[in-house]
Amino acid sequence: MTRVTNASRRDTDDLPAVIERVVTLTVNGRPHTLRLDTRVTLLDALRDRLGLTGTKKGCDQGACGACTVHLDGRRVLACLTLAAQAEGRDVTTIEGVSGTDGHPHPVQQAFMEHDGFQCGFCTPGQIMSAMALMAEGRTGSDEEIREFMSGNLCRCGAYPNIVAAIREAAARGGHDARL
Amino acid sequence: MRAFDYVRATDTREAVRLLADDPEASCLAGGTTQLDLMKDGVLQPPRLIDITRLPLHGIERRDESLHVGALVTMEELAADTTVAERLPMVRESLLLGASVQLRNMATIGGNLLQRTRCRYFRDPTVPECNKRAPGSGCAAVQGAARMHAVLGASERCIALHASDLAVALVALDALVHIQGPTGSRTVPLTEFYLTADVSPERETVLEHAELITGVEIPLPPPAARSGYLKVRDRTSYEFALASAAVQLVLDDGTILEARVALGGVGTKPWRAHAAEHLLTGAPATTATFTEAAEATMQDAWTVPGTAFKVPLARRTLVRELQTVSGVTA
Ligand SMILES: Cc1cc2nc3c(=O)[nH]c(=O)nc-3n(C[C@H](O)[C@H](O)[C@H](O)COP(=O)(O)OP(=O)(O)OC[C@H]3O[C@@H](n4cnc5c(N)ncnc54)[C@H](O)[C@@H]3O)c2cc1C
Ligand code: FES
Numbered sequence: 262m263t264r265v266t267n268a269s270r271r272d273t274d275d276l277p278a279v280i281e282r283v284v285t286l287t288v289n290g291r292p293h294t295l296r297l298d299t300r301v302t303l304l305d306a307l308r309d310r311l312g313l314t315g316t317k318k319g320c321d322q323g324a325c326g327a328c329t330v331h332l333d334g335r336r337v338l339a340c341l342t343l344a345a346q347a348e349g350r351d352v353t354t355i356e357g358v359s360g361t362d363g364h365p366h367p368v369q370q371a372f373m374e375h376d377g378f379q380c381g382f383c384t385p386g387q388i389m390s391a392m393a394l395m396a397e398g399r400t401g402s403d404e405e406i407r408e409f410m411s412g413n414l415c416r417c418g419a420y421p422n423i424v425a426a427i428r429e430a431a432a433r434g435g436h437d438a439r440l
Numbered sequence: 441m442r443a444f445d446y447v448r449a450t451d452t453r454e455a456v457r458l459l460a461d462d463p464e465a466s467c468l469a470g471g472t473t474q475l476d477l478m479k480d481g482v483l484q485p486p487r488l489i490d491i492t493r494l495p496l497h498g499i500e501r502r503d504e505s506l507h508v509g510a511l512v513t514m515e516e517l518a519a520d521t522t523v524a525e526r527l528p529m530v531r532e533s534l535l536l537g538a539s540v541q542l543r544n545m546a547t548i549g550g551n552l553l554q555r556t557r558c559r560y561f562r563d564p565t566v567p568e569c570n571k572r573a574p575g576s577g578c579a580a581v582q583g584a585a586r587m588h589a590v591l592g593a594s595e596r597c598i599a600l601h602a603s604d605l606a607v608a609l610v611a612l613d614a615l616v617h618i619q620g621p622t623g624s625r626t627v628p629l630t631e632f633y634l635t636a637d638v639s640p641e642r643e644t645v646l647e648h649a650e651l652i653t654g655v656e657i658p659l660p661p662p663a664a665r666s667g668y669l670k671v672r673d674r675t676s677y678e679f680a681l682a683s684a685a686v687q688l689v690l691d692d693g694t695i696l697e698a699r700v701a702l703g704g705v706g707t708k709p710w711r712a713h714a715a716e717h718l719l720t721g722a723p724a725t726t727a728t729f730t731e732a733a734e735a736t737m738q739d740a741w742t743v744p745g746t747a748f749k750v751p752l753a754r755r756t757l758v759r760e761l762q763t764v765s766g767v768t769a
């Protein structure tokens with residue numbers, strides 16, 4: 262995340278190189294108290310500090326959707342959310358969507374059945390987004406699915422199978438699926 | 441990214457005071473512009489004031505206007521029933537912007553204050569940028585321009601204001617409510633933005649330590665019809681090459697009232713007063729629409745990469761006038 266640039270800085274830069282803050286994050290129902298550099302995004306906290314590497318880092322700038330997680334039940338991008346901003350909110354990641362019995366979530370199941378991926382890198386983000394899509398009630402047609410899934414890019418071009426998986430999960434009563 | 445101090449404000453006056461105490465502090469709302477540009481090294485505030493927990497999340501209808509708190513998200517505003525029933529142009533401009541994930545984060549105040557997507561502005565290794573370094577020049581004028589502005593543009597700067605929502609809101613004469621260290625004020629959105637040919641480095645009349653607390657949208661007369669057309673390089677999740685917000689009141693083929701604004705072409709969200717003037721009182725015909733579109737684009741300032749935007753914006757406006765009026769002849 263740190264980049265070296267030639268941008269002008271204050272000559273008298275009296276800020277310390279690192280400013281830390283204690284942040285309590287509730288992820289998949291469990292609280293974690295971490296001491297974090299204020300610059301740490303929710304994405305980096307999940308991956309590097311909590312070992313939850315299911316959430317992917319694609320562009321790290323809000324363009325690809327690979328880092329999609331749910332914050333208080335709404336889909337957001339973890340790469341443009343500071344960890345500190347998620348404090349006091351419920352974070353759900355791909356690791357938290359399967360049933361307590363270990364069975365995959367119906368959307369995960371549908372992605373497997375329809376081969377909704379090739380390399381799999383975008384898949385956790387696609388699944389988090391698709392679950393939210395169903396809760397939002399936006400699975401009325403393939404056109405609607407495509408429009409409201411457009412924030413999740415897939416380099417492998419698995420789009421037709423992704424749409425098919427979502428269509429099927431929705432038809433199976435996905436609207437009531439756990440979010 | 442430069443280290444910064446993070447402070448979460450819980451009260452609007454406290455947030456204003458925290459900003460006033462540090463001339464280099466910035467506020468953080470959804471973060472979709474702010475953090476993005478901090479990652480790029482374009483913005484380097486030593487202190488971020490997180491305003492997302494301030495009590496500015498409400499949407500309230502008062503008589504014939506809608507009061508929208510600055511921290512209402514784009515998705516929340518698009519889902520509002522008054523917006524769905526009375527402000528279709530606003531709803532469309534919201535839902536055609538960014539992605540659902542971004543719209544769940546992005547706030548209305550932040551949307552109005554989003555920064556340009558100009559790639560030279562976003563790259564601090566490029567020395568020439570009159571926005572970042574006043575007086576240094578404009579790399580885009582000589583460089584690869586495409587997603588750039590042609591109205592309010594000059595050799596000083598051609599950076600586009602890329603908001604879709606702001607285009608609909610300037611057409612509707614929305615008001616911006618502002619709170620600062622010395623009190624509150626209200627500014628019409630049409631007077632809120634400055635153009636880059638005048639002041640590339642200063643984009644709005646907002647002063648440091650002033651917060652947008654909300655936006656007030658006057659509701660159109662029930663007889664009005666409106667719509668927002670966005671033309672872009674791909675069908676979804678892309679910024680506009682040209683867009684048009686149109687609201688008309690028609691009576692038996694005559695245009696009684698017209699509100700028009702263009703996006704994707706201006707260094708600010710572009711209210712097309714000249715077009716409105718030509719449309720008002722005129723018959724709703726394609727000839728009238730074309731005349732209005734030509735008048736709007738006549739002051740365009742182009743570079744080779746942006747010349748295509750003049751006919752594109754003209755056609756976009758004619759198309760949307762046809763769609764909203766139902767007149768294609
Ligand atoms: C990939 C991508 C695609 C996008 N596509 C579109 C699109 O198609 N159409 C479109 O319109 N937009 C688009 N956007 C832009 C997006 O809508 C804006 O980034 C967003 O609306 C900014 O809101 P925010 O709450 O995240 O603001 P922030 O990033 O938190 O803040 C933006 C700026 O405003 C200041 N600020 C925020 N709130 C206030 C306030 N209340 N008072 C005073 N100052 C304030 C901040 O200090 C900062 O300088 C896109 C963005 C991305 C990353
Ligand atoms: S990693 Fe967050 S959107 Fe690409």
Ligand code: FES
Binds near residue numbers: 377378379382415416
């Ligand atoms: S499956 Fe490879 S990026 Fe989507």
